[in-house]
Amino acid sequence: MNNEVISLKNAYIYQKESLILSDVNFTIHKGEFVFLIGKTGSGKSSLLKTLYADLWLEKGDGKVAGFDLTTIKHKQIPFLRRKIGIVFQDFQLLSDRNVMANLVFFMEAMGWSKNNEIVSRITEVLDLVGLPEVLHKMPHQLSGGEQQRIAIARALLNNPDIILADEPTGNLDPEKSIEILKLFFKINEVSNTAILMATHELDLIERFPKRTIFCDNGRVDDLT
Numbered sequence: 001m002n003n004e005v006i007s008l009k010n011a012y013i014y015q016k017e018s019l020i021l022s023d024v025n026f027t028i029h030k031g032e033f034v035f036l037i038g039k040t041g042s043g044k045s046s047l048l049k050t051l052y053a054d055l056w057l058e059k060g061d062g063k064v065a066g067f068d069l070t071t072i073k074h075k076q077i078p079f080l081r082r083k084i085g086i087v088f089q090d091f092q093l094l095s096d097r098n099v100m101a102n103l104v105f106f107m108e109a110m111g112w113s114k115n116n117e118i119v120s121r122i123t124e125v126l127d128l129v130g131l132p133e134v135l136h137k138m139p140h141q142l143s144g145g146e147q148q149r150i151a152i153a154r155a156l157l158n159n160p161d162i163i164l165a166d167e168p169t170g171n172l173d174p175e176k177s178i179e180i181l182k183l184f185f186k187i188n189e190v191s192n193t194a195i196l197m198a199t200h201e202l203d204l205i206e207r208f209p210k211r212t213i214f215c216d217n218g219r220v221d222d223l224t
């Protein structure tokens with residue numbers, strides 16, 4: 001059985017006409033945890049955006065969760081996104097509604113319709129991120145670390161094949177960053193979801209060594 005969730009072969013990553021990364025080659029399998037490191041501006045976000053089809057893969061081959069990035073049609077992108085959980089640095093919760101309404105909004109957009117299934121999945125993911133009691137809180141009533149946990153819960157709702165996390169600890173202090181990283185390790189272990197986490201915080205990687213892919217000078221090296 002092919003258990004690849006990401007595969008890039010001779011891929012070239014562009015932002016409009018600018019070539020950002022050349023000849024990118026790596027594969028990530030189901031259940032792997034991988035760091036994506038590189039300085040600011042080295043192309044980590046551009047690479048992740050290509051993986052969730054926010055940028056087109058114009059040259060080379062790429063597959064994510066069974067979708068071919070070179071031939072994917074616009075109308076298939078929501079189906080690709082259902083197989084990927086995306087976590088951003090700035091959490092991106094809807095500030096005008098509570099945690100429950102944030103998660104319900106996302107699930108309805110993703111096609112969930114049965115109330116009992118929605119409620120039971122929300123309970124499961126909030127338990128998994130260690131925040132079962134915050135359903136009725138507004139985002140501004142939560143700390144940064146808690147908001148990021150809710151964003152991670154949201155990313156887990158569809159039981160994705162992989163989570164793509166773009167600097168998820170970038171807005172958090174060192175102690176909270178480690179808590180979030182440990183939460184990703186737990187999710188990776190418990191649900192066997194692959195995780196690709198972009199960071200420029202080398203101290204995190206030194207402390208918790210894992211497979212690491214490195215963006216530098218327009219190239220990507222698999223350091224493992």
Ligand SMILES: Nc1ncnc2c1ncn2[C@@H]1O[C@H](COP(=O)(O)OP(=O)(O)OP(=O)(O)O)[C@@H](O)[C@H]1O
Nearest residue numbers: 015016018020038039040041042043044045046047
């Ligand atoms: N929307 C855009 N249009 C044109 N160029 C862009 C765009 N977004 C990013 N770039 C350029 O692409 C290059 C890579 O940026 P990218 O954001 O992918 O790097 P990064 O490693 O994620 O950095 P950071 O950690 O600061 O987000 C940079 O030179 C940046 O200026």
